Amino acid sequence: MKTKNFISLICFLLVFCVSNVSASIVNSTTVQNIAAKYRLTVVEIQTSIKNSSGDTVETMGAGFFIDREGHILTAAHVVYDDEDGTVDELRESNQDKGKDENRRGKTYKYQVIFNGKKYSAHFVGSNRYVDTAIIKLDKLPSDEFLPAVLGNSDEVKVGEFVVAVGNPVGLTNSVSSGIISALNRRDYELWFIEDFIQTDAPINPGNSGGPLINMRGEVIGINDATVRSMDGLGFSVPINLASEYLERMKKEGDLKITPLGVNVLLKNFPRSSGFDDIKKISELLDWNDMADLIMVAEISKINSALVMEVKSNSPAQKAGLKIGDIIVKFNGYPVNDTFDLRVALLKTGAGKDAIPVEVVRVSEGRRNTIVFRIKFENRQKKTDEFHD
Numbered sequence: 401m402k403t404k405n406f407i408s409l410i411c412f413l414l415v416f417c418v419s420n421v422s423a424s425i426v427n428s429t430t431v432q433n434i435a436a437k438y439r440l441t442v443v444e445i446q447t448s449i450k451n452s453s454g455d456t457v458e459t460m461g462a463g464f465f466i467d468r469e470g471h472i473l474t475a476a477h478v479v480y481d482d483e484d485g486t487v488d489e490l491r492e493s494n495q496d497k498g499k500d501e502n503r504r505g506k507t508y509k510y511q512v513i514f515n516g517k518k519y520s521a522h523f524v525g526s527n528r529y530v531d532t533a534i535i536k537l538d539k540l541p542s543d544e545f546l547p548a549v550l551g552n553s554d555e556v557k558v559g560e561f562v563v564a565v566g567n568p569v570g571l572t573n574s575v576s577s578g579i580i581s582a583l584n585r586r587d588y589e590l591w592f593i594e595d596f597i598q599t600d601a602p603i604n605p606g607n608s609g610g611p612l613i614n615m616r617g618e619v620i621g622i623n624d625a626t627v628r629s630m631d632g633l634g635f636s637v638p639i640n641l642a643s644e645y646l647e648r649m650k651k652e653g654d655l656k657i658t659p660l661g662v663n664v665l666l667k668n669f670p671r672s673s674g675f676d677d678i679k680k681i682s683e684l685l686d687w688n689d690m691a692d693l694i695m696v697a698e699i700s701k702i703n704s705a706l707v708m709e710v711k712s713n714s715p716a717q718k719a720g721l722k723i724g725d726i727i728v729k730f731n732g733y734p735v736n737d738t739f740d741l742r743v744a745l746l747k748t749g750a751g752k753d754a755i756p757v758e759v760v761r762v763s764e765g766r767r768n769t770i771v772f773r774i775k776f777e778n779r780q781k782k783t784d785e786f787h788d
Contacts, residue, residue: 462610525649551618566610661714
């Protein structure tokens, strides 16, 4: 009996080892195939910015073809400086393609390196709220190129193998691999809307804008940021979050959010033992009614879009929103937290009139659901001018 068990154990270990070796070979082969394919897809982007004094700053990053027309998807911070005003100013200069693009006393010039050759490009559009942008070649490459296959980032699993392709410190078409470390990383306040894929695949300076690819050869993210002081900590924008706005970027240029005029709680408010949470909400809202505070604390465990400030003369104030209101629906989109509210604002766009906003208002220990119709002024402001 012991001999049979021993033989069975040996057989099991052999099968296990062979399976692991086979998996390693498959993964290695898959990475090689992906690397070969994406040599025809990934490009290096060189951005030259000359200011009015004649000084020039050059930055580099990566991008990848998304169609046969020469459109390239990348990270917004690779191709323009957010301090230089709206991207529409840059878009307007595209009338004469191939020429340098001017804005606020600075001259922008884009060079795309593909298969060892340089091509001029022009700016098309940007979604700076999630740090994505599109540029387009002025002339299609003479060599073969392949548009990327966009995957479904909603299906990504923690532990899944991935490949990152980019140009770290100018080393063109560098390939690195790793796994998905975590999903839905938020609250880093790098961009207005964050839902990062975390990976341990090395993402170094010059990789920004390049693709994060699954083992099926599909792009599931756009490499965006890394913590330089730590190895194995990189972040990518989910491709679903980026691709939802591709056509709008092509048509509208710089996507806009109309100011709502409120500040809301960034995270769900956890109940704590004792009354620490009640005390905190009391301080945030400047409320003293215990029944109302307890009810708001209970509701905000599930829905954290709690209005902490309403700006004077803002659309929110004019419609009747008040401090302590909890936003649960915006223009038909369900709102559970600040992330949902920001996405709803972006989906709604700028200059829209009479948007329905549903809130829960607590008063005298009772909760009431109220629908306001907020009329937005047809104007655009920077993100830091309106928060949420």
